[in-house]
Amino acid sequence: MAKVTYIEHSGTEHVIEVPVGTTIMEGAVKNRVPGIDADCGGACACATCHVFVDAAWIEKTGKPGSMEESMLDFAEGVTPLSRLSCQISMTAELDGIVVRLPAAQH
Amino acid sequence: MPSRIVIVGAGQAATQAATSLRAGGYDGHLVLLGNEGLLPYQRPPLSKAYLSGAMGLDRVVLKPMEAWDEDKVEVHLDAEVTALDRQAKSVTTRDGQTFVYDALILATGSRVRALPCPGADLQGVHYLRSIADADGLGQDMQSGKRLVVIGGGYIGLEVAAVARKAGLEVTILEAAPRVLARVAPPVISDFFQTLHRDAGVTILTDVKVTAIEGTDCVAGVALADGRTIPADLVLVGIGIIPNAEVAREAGLKAEDGIETDVDARTSDPAIFAIGDCASRPLVHYGQRRGRLESVHNALEQAKLAAAAILGLPRPVEEAPWFWSDQYDIKLQIAGLSTGATYSVVRGDPSQKRFAVFHLDADNRLLAVDAINAPPEFIVGKQVIARHGQLAPARLADMSVSMKEIGAGA
Ligand SMILES: Cc1cc2nc3c(=O)[nH]c(=O)nc-3n(C[C@H](O)[C@H](O)[C@H](O)COP(=O)(O)OP(=O)(O)OC[C@H]3O[C@@H](n4cnc5c(N)ncnc54)[C@H](O)[C@@H]3O)c2cc1C
Ligand code: FES
Numbered sequence: 393m394a395k396v397t398y399i400e401h402s403g404t405e406h407v408i409e410v411p412v413g414t415t416i417m418e419g420a421v422k423n424r425v426p427g428i429d430a431d432c433g434g435a436c437a438c439a440t441c442h443v444f445v446d447a448a449w450i451e452k453t454g455k456p457g458s459m460e461e462s463m464l465d466f467a468e469g470v471t472p473l474s475r476l477s478c479q480i481s482m483t484a485e486l487d488g489i490v491v492r493l494p495a496a497q498h
Numbered sequence: 499m500p501s502r503i504v505i506v507g508a509g510q511a512a513t514q515a516a517t518s519l520r521a522g523g524y525d526g527h528l529v530l531l532g533n534e535g536l537l538p539y540q541r542p543p544l545s546k547a548y549l550s551g552a553m554g555l556d557r558v559v560l561k562p563m564e565a566w567d568e569d570k571v572e573v574h575l576d577a578e579v580t581a582l583d584r585q586a587k588s589v590t591t592r593d594g595q596t597f598v599y600d601a602l603i604l605a606t607g608s609r610v611r612a613l614p615c616p617g618a619d620l621q622g623v624h625y626l627r628s629i630a631d632a633d634g635l636g637q638d639m640q641s642g643k644r645l646v647v648i649g650g651g652y653i654g655l656e657v658a659a660v661a662r663k664a665g666l667e668v669t670i671l672e673a674a675p676r677v678l679a680r681v682a683p684p685v686i687s688d689f690f691q692t693l694h695r696d697a698g699v700t701i702l703t704d705v706k707v708t709a710i711e712g713t714d715c716v717a718g719v720a721l722a723d724g725r726t727i728p729a730d731l732v733l734v735g736i737g738i739i740p741n742a743e744v745a746r747e748a749g750l751k752a753e754d755g756i757e758t759d760v761d762a763r764t765s766d767p768a769i770f771a772i773g774d775c776a777s778r779p780l781v782h783y784g785q786r787r788g789r790l791e792s793v794h795n796a797l798e799q800a801k802l803a804a805a806a807i808l809g810l811p812r813p814v815e816e817a818p819w820f821w822s823d824q825y826d827i828k829l830q831i832a833g834l835s836t837g838a839t840y841s842v843v844r845g846d847p848s849q850k851r852f853a854v855f856h857l858d859a860d861n862r863l864l865a866v867d868a869i870n871a872p873p874e875f876i877v878g879k880q881v882i883a884r885h886g887q888l889a890p891a892r893l894a895d896m897s898v899s900m901k902e903i904g905a906g907a
Contacts, residue, residue, distance in 0.1 A: 414557060418557065421560075421561070422561055422562055422565060423565065424561075424565050424568060424569070426521070431793065431794060431797055432542075432793065432821060433540045433542060433543070433793070435542065435546075435821055435823065435828075436828070437821035437828065437830055439872075439876070459828060459870065459872060462872040462873055463872045463876070465872075465873065466872070466873065466876040466877070498816075
């Protein structure tokens with residue numbers, strides 16, 4: 393397990409233990425954290441799992457793949473901290489990561 | 499507002515309906531009736547990451563039981579509904595339990611079409627709809643075995659890709675002149691045929707299966723032209739049938755799928771139908787209606803039904819969309835190409851990154867098939883939903899970005 397802090401657009405925080413090897417998206421969806429829709433269930437096909445990774449953690453999450461990058465390019469309010477949360481697998485290194493959720497995914 | 503809502507079926511659409519009802523402020527009684535003995539799960543991985551072993555059952559399940567409890571949903575997973583009494587406003591299960599409703603949501607999905615030929619019940623003949631199916635198929639899929647896939651649709655092609663990677667010998671049998679004939683244009687069919695042949699798959703088109711041969715276990719697949727293709731296992735993927743019987747017997751309009759209006763409401767105002775089992779107005783395509791077999795359709799109709807039940811504004815319908823993963827290729831499709839008068843290819847198929855746009859006589863975009871091409875898919879999806887027009891020459895010009903193209907439509 394590794395800890396993820398999800399901060400909703402409203403400021404509400406959810407601290408969740410997410411199994412290593414599963415994704416930040418799955419941690420949110422399975423624990424009813426609102427704000428991540430994940431319509432495609434993690435297939436990198438829908439871009440409704442957009443999050444903003446805390447600046448202190450962005451390096452550790454690695455670089456987005458080319459499919460993710462080009463999906464993200466069209467997400468609402470994208471910044472250099474944007475990632476698709478279904479493409480970030482939890483590792484022990486990411487224990488404690490903080491991500492912020494956008495106002496809406498659609 | 500109703501105070502007792504019953505959802506029949508425990509799949510993708512049902513789960514979204516429950517979530518949207520609670521998110522929309524519904525605090526009455528909410529019952530979920532399923533018949534698979536499993537919590538609702540996603541089906542797309544069954545022909546992809548679950549079948550290959552990359553994703554386990556816990557990850558395929560949509561939400562754990564605790565999440566259902568927290569949402570205060572009364573979940574029954576061995577409760578197959580066999581009768582609907584619209585006068586009494588109740589449904590009855592196979593084992594005789596009765597549940598009354600103020601509003602009923604039918605989310606019963608679909609089942610596989612059975613192969614209508616001798617030998618189809620031999621051991622080693624598989625279909626793929628459920629976790630149980632995927633487990634059975636996965637167990638038989640051992641390296642070196644010969645798999646014959648009957649039906650060159652998405653599920654057949656996805657299984658072929660997983661099987662090749664697992665070291666099986668794979669033959670695809672397709673009755674039409676090309677794979678994906680019902681759902682994709684020739685350029686896309688050609689692309690996937692080349693992709694699979696390059697991966698070592700044998701594809702036979704224009705062939706008719708007459709029998710599965712074997713004594714206890716499958717040994718081969720007999721074709722009308724006299725050939726027999728040797729096989730250790732067979733996957734049949736020749737389409738689905740909507741689970742509409744309970745609705746039809748109760749007198750709801752359900753010719754090919756349970757007919758609904760734009761709010762996912764059936765011909766009975768207290769009953770809604772969502773997902774694979776429903777036939778809905780295709781709002782971006784004039785007066786047409788039809789069944790859509792996709793996750794997006796299941797989610798969207800669930801949201802429409804929840805909003806209608808709660809008296810909330812109707813969510814804006816997106817263009818229908820779908821995806822498929824095979825090897826390192828992601829296909830994303832938006833829209834419906836029926837009625838298109840011509841198509842434009844953008845990009846180069848040999849680079850494994852291109853898209854096919856389908857337009858009508860007024861240059862209105864009806865559909866796009868995108869291969870490893872998210873910008874084409876995303877912009878296309880948006881343009882379709884706003885019924886935008888595109889200039890074919892600009893569309894084919896890779897020096898004009900999709901953002902620029904979208905801004906002008
Ligand atoms: C192998 C496979 C791969 C797929 N890949 C993709 C993909 O990549 N992208 C995509 O968009 N779509 C894909 N799909 C399609 C997608 O999964 C379906 O469109 C979607 O699951 C439909 O959701 P649903 O809720 O309508 O039906 P389902 O998810 O099938 O749920 C219906 C549930 O109701 C139950 N039920 C039926 N009758 C009764 C009854 N009388 N009483 C109680 N319960 C009942 C069923 O057993 C089932 O559990 C795939 C489907 C399969 C099978
Ligand atoms: S869940 Fe669809 S792209 Fe992440």
